[in-house]
Amino acid sequence: MKNSTRFQLSTMMFLEFFIWGGWFVTLGTFLGNNLEATQTQISTAFSTQSWGAIIAPFIIGLIADRYFNAEKILAILHLIGAYLMYQMAYAEDFTTFYPYILAYMIAYMPTLALVNSVSFNQMKDPAKEFSFIRVFGTVGWIVSGVAISYIFSWDSAEGIQEGMLRNTFLMTAAASAFLGIFSFFLPSTPPKAKTGEKPSLTEVLGLDALKLLKSKNFLIFFLSSILISIPLAFYYQHLSPFLTDIGVGNSTAKAALGQASEVLFMLLIPFFLKRYGIKITLLMGMIAWAVRYLLFAYGNADELSFMLLIGIALHGVCYDFFFVSGQIYTDSKAGENFKSAAQGLITLATYGVGMLIGFYVAGLVSDANMLSDGNQNWTGVWTFPAIFAFAVMVLFAIFFRNEKIEKKDIEI
Numbered sequence: 001m002k003n004s005t006r007f008q009l010s011t012m013m014f015l016e017f018f019i020w021g022g023w024f025v026t027l028g029t030f031l032g033n034n035l036e037a038t039q040t041q042i043s044t045a046f047s048t049q050s051w052g053a054i055i056a057p058f059i060i061g062l063i064a065d066r067y068f069n070a071e072k073i074l075a076i077l078h079l080i081g082a083y084l085m086y087q088m089a090y091a092e093d094f095t096t097f098y099p100y101i102l103a104y105m106i107a108y109m110p111t112l113a114l115v116n117s118v119s120f121n122q123m124k125d126p127a128k129e130f131s132f133i134r135v136f137g138t139v140g141w142i143v144s145g146v147a148i149s150y151i152f153s154w155d156s157a158e159g160i161q162e163g164m165l166r167n168t169f170l171m172t173a174a175a176s177a178f179l180g181i182f183s184f185f186l187p188s189t190p191p192k193a194k195t196g197e198k199p200s201l202t203e204v205l206g207l208d209a210l211k212l213l214k215s216k217n218f219l220i221f222f223l224s225s226i227l228i229s230i231p232l233a234f235y236y237q238h239l240s241p242f243l244t245d246i247g248v249g250n251s252t253a254k255a256a257l258g259q260a261s262e263v264l265f266m267l268l269i270p271f272f273l274k275r276y277g278i279k280i281t282l283l284m285g286m287i288a289w290a291v292r293y294l295l296f297a298y299g300n301a302d303e304l305s306f307m308l309l310i311g312i313a314l315h316g317v318c319y320d321f322f323f324v325s326g327q328i329y330t331d332s333k334a335g336e337n338f339k340s341a342a343q344g345l346i347t348l349a350t351y352g353v354g355m356l357i358g359f360y361v362a363g364l365v366s367d368a369n370m371l372s373d374g375n376q377n378w379t380g381v382w383t384f385p386a387i388f389a390f391a392v393m394v395l396f397a398i399f400f401r402n403e404k405i406e407k408k409d410i411e412i
């Protein structure tokens with residue numbers, strides 16, 4: 001790969017996840033303080049991510065894979081996203097805000113697959129080259145959090161009181177507009193399918209991969225993926241309001257510690273898969289979810305603040321050891337003809353169905369733990385996903401049998 005191409009792809013990944021991290025982390029805090037949204041409304045707003053993930057295969061399968069170059073669709077979707085972000089910044093109530101965030105997520109979620117398509121199309125050996133490109137996405141997420149906290153102080157007590165979190169949408173809109181224009185100049189990525197071919201519904205939705213569910217082991221993994229995504233929704237929906245509410249300073253930057261840990265633990269995945277196998281690796285990811293939520297439940301912003309930082313830093317174990325390892329396991333189980341379909345099925349199950357349920361449950365649990373004085377019982381909020389994750393881990397440990405993964409499948 002040419003250095004110029006590597007620079008283009010790295011910049012694309014950086015901006016792609018800078019955009020996501022630049023507003024999604026603080027969304028709950030913004031809605032609660034700026035628009036006075038209820039917990040049910042906040043969970044409804046977060047669930048738009050899941051609807052976007054569910055709709056994304058149609059956009060990719062019916063349009064991007066068949067009629068237009070991937071980089072052109074990527075450009076158009078981000079330019080649309082820039083407009084929607086600008087409108088979200090100036091929404092005066094939740095009723096006005098919701099249609100914009102729903103439309104934005106429908107536009108944004110397909111771009112996660114498109115940036116991968118553009119990247120893979122330029123690589124001779126994705127197993128060795130992709131991780132170097134993808135890591136810039138994690139860096140982008142971290143930089144957005146650091147900028148919000150340490151450069152602009154939008155998430156400080158004073159910034160929140162003055163409504164400065166609105167600026168996160170303006171920052172994201174500017175970055176999205178830049179990436180939209182930049183994407184027109186990315187390397188050409190033509191449609192994979194022939195224009196004259198009519199896609200079947202099973203091809204568009206990746207339903208060919210459903211045959212994997214005939215394997216009892218994969219079925220257990222598939223159901224566990226849906227269930228463990230429910231606690232994941234609690235993390236996205238409640239972390240920023242939680243840290244802000246209990247008085248943690250520079251909360252957005254500290255939350256980015258989780259993404260920093262992703263880089264480290266992603267590099268450790270091949271070692272753990274080779275040494276302990278897929279079952280133990282997945283179980284470690286699950287138990288990490290339970291541990292982190294217990295740390296959140298009983299930590300505080302004072303002498304026990306280290307518990308919160310450890311809980312955030314565990315994100316690398318939680319996400320990489322279950323979700324990334326799960327993608328590797330899925331790839332190893334899928335045949336050559338439907339590897340992409342299998343990955344799409346898992347994405348639909350986790351970011352789609354699992355987190356859609358999770359955001360709804362997180363709202364119910366939050367409402368149930370609202371105190372009479374209007375404050376939140378955070379111990380109760382975090383205890384629920386801790387117990388839930390532990391229960392999923394126990395069921396997985398009982399019913400899932402360990403499997404070996406070929407060496408070629410565990411290269412990161």
